Amino acid sequence: MSAYKTNNKMVGWIEERLPIFSMLQHSAVEYPTPKNLNYWWNFGSLAGFMLVVMILTGVFLAMNYTPHTTMAFNSVERIMRDVNYGWLLRYLHMNGASMFFVLVYTHMFRGLYYGSYKAPRELLWWVGVVIFLAMMATAFMGYVLPWGQMSFWGATVITNLFSAFPVVGQYIVTWLWGGFSVDNPTLNRFFSLHYLLPFVIFALVFIHLWALHTVKSNNPLGIDVKSPQDTIPFHPYFTIKDLFGIGVFMMVYLAFVFYAPNFFGEPDNYIPANPMVTPPHIVPEWYFLPFYAILRAVPNKLGGVLMMFGAIVVLLFLPWLDTSKVRSGRFRPIFKQAFLLFIIDCVVLGYVGSQPPADTITLIGRIATAYYFFHFLILLPLLGKIEKPKPLPASISAPVLRGGGMAAGATAKPMEKA
Amino acid sequence: MQKLIRNVLAAALVAGAAPAALANEGGPELMKPGFSFDGVFGRYDPAALKRGFQVFHEICSNCHSLSLVAYRNLAAIGLTEDEIKAVAAEREIQAGPNDEGQMFNRPGRPSDHYIPPFPNEKAAAVANGGAAPPDLSLMAKARHGGPNYIYSLMLGFEDTPPDGVHIPDGKFYNKFFPGNAISMPPPIQDDAVTYADGTKATKAQIAHDVATFLNWAAEPELDARKSLGLKVLGFLAVLTALFYALKRQIWKNVH
Ligand code: HEM
Numbered sequence: 001m002s003a004y005k006t007n008n009k010m011v012g013w014i015e016e017r018l019p020i021f022s023m024l025q026h027s028a029v030e031y032p033t034p035k036n037l038n039y040w041w042n043f044g045s046l047a048g049f050m051l052v053v054m055i056l057t058g059v060f061l062a063m064n065y066t067p068h069t070t071m072a073f074n075s076v077e078r079i080m081r082d083v084n085y086g087w088l089l090r091y092l093h094m095n096g097a098s099m100f101f102v103l104v105y106t107h108m109f110r111g112l113y114y115g116s117y118k119a120p121r122e123l124l125w126w127v128g129v130v131i132f133l134a135m136m137a138t139a140f141m142g143y144v145l146p147w148g149q150m151s152f153w154g155a156t157v158i159t160n161l162f163s164a165f166p167v168v169g170q171y172i173v174t175w176l177w178g179g180f181s182v183d184n185p186t187l188n189r190f191f192s193l194h195y196l197l198p199f200v201i202f203a204l205v206f207i208h209l210w211a212l213h214t215v216k217s218n219n220p221l222g223i224d225v226k227s228p229q230d231t232i233p234f235h236p237y238f239t240i241k242d243l244f245g246i247g248v249f250m251m252v253y254l255a256f257v258f259y260a261p262n263f264f265g266e267p268d269n270y271i272p273a274n275p276m277v278t279p280p281h282i283v284p285e286w287y288f289l290p291f292y293a294i295l296r297a298v299p300n301k302l303g304g305v306l307m308m309f310g311a312i313v314v315l316l317f318l319p320w321l322d323t324s325k326v327r328s329g330r331f332r333p334i335f336k337q338a339f340l341l342f343i344i345d346c347v348v349l350g351y352v353g354s355q356p357p358a359d360t361i362t363l364i365g366r367i368a369t370a371y372y373f374f375h376f377l378i379l380l381p382l383l384g385k386i387e388k389p390k391p392l393p394a395s396i397s398a399p400v401l402r403g404g405g406m407a408a409g410a411t412a413k414p415m416e417k418a
Numbered sequence: 419m420q421k422l423i424r425n426v427l428a429a430a431l432v433a434g435a436a437p438a439a440l441a442n443e444g445g446p447e448l449m450k451p452g453f454s455f456d457g458v459f460g461r462y463d464p465a466a467l468k469r470g471f472q473v474f475h476e477i478c479s480n481c482h483s484l485s486l487v488a489y490r491n492l493a494a495i496g497l498t499e500d501e502i503k504a505v506a507a508e509r510e511i512q513a514g515p516n517d518e519g520q521m522f523n524r525p526g527r528p529s530d531h532y533i534p535p536f537p538n539e540k541a542a543a544v545a546n547g548g549a550a551p552p553d554l555s556l557m558a559k560a561r562h563g564g565p566n567y568i569y570s571l572m573l574g575f576e577d578t579p580p581d582g583v584h585i586p587d588g589k590f591y592n593k594f595f596p597g598n599a600i601s602m603p604p605p606i607q608d609d610a611v612t613y614a615d616g617t618k619a620t621k622a623q624i625a626h627d628v629a630t631f632l633n634w635a636a637e638p639e640l641d642a643r644k645s646l647g648l649k650v651l652g653f654l655a656v657l658t659a660l661f662y663a664l665k666r667q668i669w670k671n672v673h
Contacts, residue, residue: 236668240668255651258647267562
């Protein structure tokens with residue numbers, strides 16, 4: 001760490017007692033960042049930005065929300081109608097959840113493509129997966145709060161999954177519910193946890209960044225930083241790049257908020273929860289659909305639940321499942337194709353999850369589920385052994401020094417515009 | 419990488435189309451008359467809102483509640499203070515207890531929410547052949563197609579159901595209602611209301627007006643939302659362009 005110097009007495013006084021300025025200097029200003037990062041590297045900071053937006057809008061929503069089965073629905077409508085700019089707060093929060101998942105999924109696929117989970121970034125990747133799980137729990141419980149039809153029935157279906165576990169299953173479900181059905185105690189605890197978990201995520205993001213700053217960022221070439229020439233300081237290069245990213249993202253996000261605020265929503269959730277009336281088809285929010293499809297692909301309930309969790313747990317083993325020594329997909333011709341197929345598979349799973357079950361849909365769901373696990377458990381271990389990667393550049397600055405004259409020259413421009 | 423991006427974008431488009439495909443669940447395609455509040459620049463048509471309110475007030479409110487709308491909110495669609503007071507006072511609401519400990523009825527006030535036609539859901543159901551008329555406050559958001567659905571439903575009644583479709587006694591054939599047998603009798607016909615502004619009250623006109631009004635009831639913030647959106651997005655466009663220029667400037671010596 002370069003010694004931190006200041007002429008400001010006040011800053012110096014604080015710095016001696018709490019080295020906060022040197023810490024900022026070290027990790028937000030000087031932090032040496034590979035100079036070839038492309039725009040896919042914007043999505044981490046965007047996710048962090050989104051987390052802050054969610055916490056801010058959420059805290060103000062909570063000031064006006066009532067977690068009681070008889071009042072929750074109307075209290076949300078009161079926010080929409082009577083609270084000043086309440087509609088803005090709520091639509092920001094509601095669409096923000098969808099945007100958060102768009103960002104984090106992109107962020108994760110970025111990691112999958114560029115091999116960011118490989119040594120030495122295994123722990124960084126794991127913390128990411130835990131963040132993802134915590135996000136899913138938060139989003140699920142948040143969706144219950146407005147107490148519409150989908151809130152209620154979604155909560156009923158998902159909590160009921162735990163009854164699949166032998167012997168203890170029903171006890172777990174009763175314990176989760178705080179009673180014998182989804183009811184007021186359930187709503188109360190979900191509200192409490194929905195408020196708590198984002199702060200847990202916040203802490204996890206710090207650990208995520210701590211690990212990141214220890215092992216440093218990966219880059220589109222997937223090769224290690226070899227000399228100071230390969231990096232540039234975070235500030236101003238990436239502060240401005242991230243700000244630009246935030247600008248573009250905000251335009252997309254706010255276009256939904258102002259012009260299609262219910263695009264991601266289900267009309268049924270504007271009907272107050274009614275335990276006596278089951279909606280024709282109960283669908284989770286779009287970001288759970290692939291997992292929902294995996295759940296339903298298995299004829300056995302317990303099997304389905306295990307597969308669904310397995311689909312996420314398998315990510316934890318990725319550093320060992322992918323046997324290739326080369327990180328970046330850019331130098332892996334076969335992996336590139338497999339990666340594309342995998343994305344298509346996830347989209348297919350999402351579509352299947354959105355459809356009411358029918359013979360062909362179930363069949364497609366099963367094939368897509370099988371392929372999901374095939375990709376991780378068979379294809380990735382195998383590819384590392386049989387694939388012949390393209391030659392790697394000598395260093396991050398090398399391709400530039402050689403004027404882009406290498407085989408992958410066209411794609412290896414340092415300033416790739418995504 | 420470029421190719422990959424193109425493919426991913428294509429996949430995303432397919433995924434984006436899925437909800438649209440979902441929206442139409444087997445029934446006939448909804449009529450789309452077009453509304454003044456469609457699109458980025460669309461806003462409510464004040465005259466249509468007022469006519470739509472008249473339809474709701476004179477017809478629908480005999481069976482349907484509108485519990486999330488307060489009488490005072492009607493100021494937003496152009497009713498004067500006196501008109502609001504008069505509308506509110508048309509129905510009585512139970513209040514109390516008074517100093518003698520008695521409950522009593524009093525006329526509605528502007529601060530009251532639209533007073534429902536039936537004292538409770540059971541009473542509403544019994545008076546309507548077993549199916550309680552749902553609250554209409556959020557109807558325009560609670561059905562796929564929103565205002566198009568309401569419009570279509572109003573015009574989807576047919577006296578004689580197609581061959582082979584059996585409609586039980588006390589129900590009516592409506593080609594847009596899921597299952598086709600609805601407990602609501604056809605609520606509107608030509609000239610079912612006489613518009614104060616002289617507009618000719620055809621069935622389609624009435625349906626269009628009431629769909630507009632119910633959309634307002636569900637999204638009273640729409641005008642404010644869309645106007646604010648233009649300002650915010652315009653501002654962001656400039657800000658983002660500046661960020662981009664700054665980014666180019668800062669990065670120009672990085673090779
Ligand atoms: C709340 C959600 C998350 C936030 C706020 C967040 C934030 C960040 C930030 C700011 C970075 C550094 C910038 C970048 O490389 O993009 C980063 C890097 C990273 N994140 Fe996340 N992240 C989140 C979720 C996840 C998840 C769910 C995963 C994977 C399962 C993940 C995996 C990674 C990895 C592997 C890196 C290092 C990437 C590299 O340098 O190549 N993150 N994250």
